[in-house]
Amino acid sequence: MKKYLPIMLDVSDKNILILGAGKASAEKLRTLSQLGKKISVISKNFCEEFLNKDWLVLKQKPYEYGDLKGFNVVYSGVNNKNVEYEILKEAKERNILINFIDQVENSDFISASSIIRNNFTIFISTYGKTPGGAKKVRQEIESQLQLDKLDRELEILIQERERKRNVIHSI
Numbered sequence: 319m320k321k322y323l324p325i326m327l328d329v330s331d332k333n334i335l336i337l338g339a340g341k342a343s344a345e346k347l348r349t350l351s352q353l354g355k356k357i358s359v360i361s362k363n364f365c366e367e368f369l370n371k372d373w374l375v376l377k378q379k380p381y382e383y384g385d386l387k388g389f390n391v392v393y394s395g396v397n398n399k400n401v402e403y404e405i406l407k408e409a410k411e412r413n414i415l416i417n418f419i420d421q422v423e424n425s426d427f428i429s430a431s432s433i434i435r436n437n438f439t440i441f442i443s444t445y446g447k448t449p450g451g452a453k454k455v456r457q458e459i460e461s462q463l464q465l466d467k468l469d470r471e472l473e474i475l476i477q478e479r480e481r482k483r484n485v486i487h488s489i
Contacts, residue, residue, distance in 0.1 A: 322428065322445060327415075329353060332390035337381050337405060339364040342419045343395035345449060347371075352434040360385055361396075381405060386414055393429075395419040422446030431456040435465060437472040 334350065336343050339361035347367055350357050358375045359368060368374060381401055386392060386408045394405050394416060406424055409416040417425045422445075430441035431452035442455045 320422070320445075322443070324430070324441060324443070326439070327391075329355070329391060333388055334358070334391045334393075335360065335386065335389040336393045336395070337361065337385070338395035338397065338419075339368045339376075340395060340397065341365055341367075342397070343393065344368065345453075346393050346395075346419065346429060349429060349432050349434070352432075358389070383408055386412055389414060392416045393419060420449075433460060433465060435469040437469050437476060 334353075334355075334357045336346065336350075336357060336359045339359050340363075343359075343361075344365055344367035351371070351373065354373075356373055356375055358377065360377045360379060360381060361368075362378065362380050364376060364378070368376060381396060381404070383404060386405070392405070392409060392414055394402060395418075396402060396405070397420075402418060402421065402424070406416065406418075408414075409426075415426045417427055417429060422428055425446070428443065428446040430443040431449070432442070433440040433456060440456075440459065442452045442459070444452045
């Protein structure tokens with residue numbers, strides 16, 4: 319059984335690629351859209367969720383060896399065992415973090431369902447066992463908590479902490 323360490327990976331200078339643009343891959347878009355950066359997508363076909371998003375760079379073609387060059391994090395949803403074997407091989411050769419959507423056993427990481435605000439993030443994970451279950455928990459949290467109000471309250475606490483730090487440093 320795999321053991322997971324919950325971490326937050328700084329991807330501000332990382333290039334992210336999605337392989338395959340079907341419904342399973344589309345589930346990753348909600349979280350990735352919150353990063354505020356361009357994400358590349360390579361696929362033979364694109365489901366509607368991938369269209370008309372200015373933060374996605376779409377390349378319509380099948381995966382071929384070499385497509386992972388220049389990327390640091392890859393999500394693969396091609397749903398073809400032979401192709402995924404080639405993707406895994408290339409990812410390992412290039413030391414790229416890879417997530418096979420709906421195939422956790424070959425993945426370096428799993429993506430938690432997340433609620434991202436300016437001042438906090440909440441991650442929900444079922445360890446890849448049921449992504450739909452994690453989504454259900456996330457939706458329940460969103461419906462029960464006043465997340466925008468909490469974000470504003472945290473902003474005040476952050477400003478207060480910075481003010482105290484500045485006072486200490488000026489002594």
